Amino acid sequence: MNLGQSRIAVQLFSFLLLTYGGRFGIRLGHALPCFSCPYVSGCAGHCYLMALQNSFWGMEMPLAAMFSSKGLEILLMFSAFLLLTLLLGKLWCGWICPFGTLQDWLAALRKKMGIRESQWRWAESDRLKWIKYVLLVMLLIVPLMIANLGLHDDFSLPFCQICPAKPLMPLFAGRVDYFSIDTTNSITLFMTALSMVLTAFFLVGMFFKDRFFCIFCPLLALLSFFDRFGLVRFRKHVHTCSGCANCQRNCPVDIRSVHAEKVQQNVMSPECMACMKCAEACPSDGTLTFMWWKRPLFRSSFNAAAQRVVGRRTK
Amino acid sequence: MFVLALFVCIYVTPSYAFTPQTGCLWISQGERIRVSAGEAVVPVKVEFGRFPDGLSDLSELAGLRVAYAVNNNSASAWVWREIDLQSRDANGYMPIAVREGDSILIYAHAVSKDKSLSYSAKSSISRFGRKRPPRQFDVATRIPGFIELDVLPAFHYWRQTGEQLKVGIRGSGDQVNQTMLALDENMPAESILLGRDGYGQYTPPDDIRLNAQSAQASKATLLVAEKMESGIRHVASYSLLLHRNRFQHRNQIAGALLFSATAAVVLAWVVFRRRKAGF
Numbered sequence: 001m002n003l004g005q006s007r008i009a010v011q012l013f014s015f016l017l018l019t020y021g022g023r024f025g026i027r028l029g030h031a032l033p034c035f036s037c038p039y040v041s042g043c044a045g046h047c048y049l050m051a052l053q054n055s056f057w058g059m060e061m062p063l064a065a066m067f068s069s070k071g072l073e074i075l076l077m078f079s080a081f082l083l084l085t086l087l088l089g090k091l092w093c094g095w096i097c098p099f100g101t102l103q104d105w106l107a108a109l110r111k112k113m114g115i116r117e118s119q120w121r122w123a124e125s126d127r128l129k130w131i132k133y134v135l136l137v138m139l140l141i142v143p144l145m146i147a148n149l150g151l152h153d154d155f156s157l158p159f160c161q162i163c164p165a166k167p168l169m170p171l172f173a174g175r176v177d178y179f180s181i182d183t184t185n186s187i188t189l190f191m192t193a194l195s196m197v198l199t200a201f202f203l204v205g206m207f208f209k210d211r212f213f214c215i216f217c218p219l220l221a222l223l224s225f226f227d228r229f230g231l232v233r234f235r236k237h238v239h240t241c242s243g244c245a246n247c248q249r250n251c252p253v254d255i256r257s258v259h260a261e262k263v264q265q266n267v268m269s270p271e272c273m274a275c276m277k278c279a280e281a282c283p284s285d286g287t288l289t290f291m292w293w294k295r296p297l298f299r300s301s302f303n304a305a306a307q308r309v310v311g312r313r314t315k
Numbered sequence: 316m317f318v319l320a321l322f323v324c325i326y327v328t329p330s331y332a333f334t335p336q337t338g339c340l341w342i343s344q345g346e347r348i349r350v351s352a353g354e355a356v357v358p359v360k361v362e363f364g365r366f367p368d369g370l371s372d373l374s375e376l377a378g379l380r381v382a383y384a385v386n387n388n389s390a391s392a393w394v395w396r397e398i399d400l401q402s403r404d405a406n407g408y409m410p411i412a413v414r415e416g417d418s419i420l421i422y423a424h425a426v427s428k429d430k431s432l433s434y435s436a437k438s439s440i441s442r443f444g445r446k447r448p449p450r451q452f453d454v455a456t457r458i459p460g461f462i463e464l465d466v467l468p469a470f471h472y473w474r475q476t477g478e479q480l481k482v483g484i485r486g487s488g489d490q491v492n493q494t495m496l497a498l499d500e501n502m503p504a505e506s507i508l509l510g511r512d513g514y515g516q517y518t519p520p521d522d523i524r525l526n527a528q529s530a531q532a533s534k535a536t537l538l539v540a541e542k543m544e545s546g547i548r549h550v551a552s553y554s555l556l557l558h559r560n561r562f563q564h565r566n567q568i569a570g571a572l573l574f575s576a577t578a579a580v581v582l583a584w585v586v587f588r589r590r591k592a593g594f
Binding site: 297 | 508574588
């Protein structure tokens with residue numbers, strides 16, 4: 001089993017575990033650093049973004065309460081998230097996230113249909129990557145505004161309300177009710193209409209572009225802050241790099257920095273999801289290495305790259 | 316003059332037969348205070364007067380008793396607890412501790428000073444999940460003369476507008492007036508016809524004012540019934556804490572249409588851009 005096949009197997013297992021595990025009594029808590037959507041009935045764990053926003057373990061509470069025992073609860077939940085993040089880092093995105101897996105399935109479907117991936121200019125890519133930080137700031141500020149500045153409570157969980165995973169992931173549990181417009185009041189009407197528009201936009205985008213949503217994912221932005229402290233590392237041996245740019249061509253989110261880096265060993269960029277496709281495609285022995293606690297998880301090699309090419313041709 | 320007189324007549328004539336002109340006694344619930352995971356305190360208050368503008372001053376009444384019965388998932392029997400009226404805070408609230416799985420029935424009973432009127436009030440709390448509904452509790456053994464109103468399902472942690480309830484007067488049969496009143500903070504009073512068994516159907520109507528508030532916001536709706544017995548006029552109430560309906564306003568057809576239309580537009584735009592770029 002090569003790296004790509006291993007990844008597919010782990011993704012499938014994670015998808016089944018996180019989407020249906022709750023039905024078998026598995027409870028992984030509310031601090032998962034991946035899109036295990038809480039709106040999926042019977043899921044095994046909840047995405048940390050929901051906890052981060054809401055009133056039990058998140059920002060939606062008066063500032064004075066944050067400096068009381070409530071603040072300790074926030075810290076405890078954040079500590080659980082931090083522990084999981086430090087343990088597996090971006091592997092949560094590339095190997096475990098069910099919504100990431102769904103995107104990979106859509107990309108695989110596109111390839112089966114013989115449709116080429118859409119490309120965009122570097123300048124466009126550079127502009128778009130900031131959106132995830134804007135979303136992250138929004139999902140922190142809006143709950144604070146609800147609790148402290150009297151913003152209407154129907155803006156609660158602002159990111160969850162517009163997240164495309166909310167309507168799409170419950171489909172796997174047989175629920176279609178989030179594909180709806182809520183006419184309770186003008187705010188619910190606006191937010192659900194926005195949710196439908198964004199879901200359609202991202203679904204089409206995810207079909208034509210690999211990991212399209214990950215470019216905008218605020219959880220990826222949050223995870224990237226802890227890259228330098230985590231156990232998962234991505235190293236480049238710059239002296240053995242042949243400059244073939246295979247890493248850049250095979251990256252689902254078009255990261256250029258791995259190819260362009262000529263000095264630094266650490267090439268884990270904020271957009272990287274540790275899918276390891278770059279290392280798998282790299283033909284130089286030991287040039288790109290993913291490590292976990294100083295031990296190699298996967299090291300690029302000529303043989304692995306050759307097998308990958310041969311595997312593709314025989315298909 | 317005639318028009319004015321007609322207007323006054325229409326204005327002062329109640330739209331139902333059982334206006335509790337003398338007022339009624341009811342239980343209102345304050346905002347739940349979370350203590351820890353699975354534990355909370357629910358402040359309750361007994362009010363008297365014309366709903367909803369009741370008075371906390373209960374000095375017009377005599378023999379006021381407030382008590383509650385608790386049934387937990389782990390317990391098979393109801394536990395009866397009287398509330399010490401001295402425990403009321405400055406606003407008249409009395410705290411009730413609620414644990415996970417608790418179903419609580421709250422009762423208040425009083426008579427007028429001349430004993431010609433008897434007031435019974437009831438409410439329920441079911442804040443956390445429970446495995447199965449408990450058997451009915453017989454309050455008459457604890458408070459003689461208590462006229463008990465019923466709302467079925469008896470326990471629901473999140474009662475909503477738009478959901479049908481079975482309401483009635485327990486053990487009354489044909490003995491009572493066959494109507495009940497639903498008094499609402501925001502809506503006009505509604506009369507509910509009861510069948511021969513003393514029960515009828517009531518669906519709290521959709522409330523625009525409640526819809527405009529937050530999803531956590533609630534309002535009180537009071538069910539009131541009257542009965543004459545042995546020369547004493549009994550007025551009984553049941554307070555419901557209602558939230559706005561979570562599902563009633565979801566329009567799936569509109570959602571699907573908007574989703575499809577957007578997907579079509581985005582798809583057309585992507586195809587156009589790809590063709591332009593020579594894909």
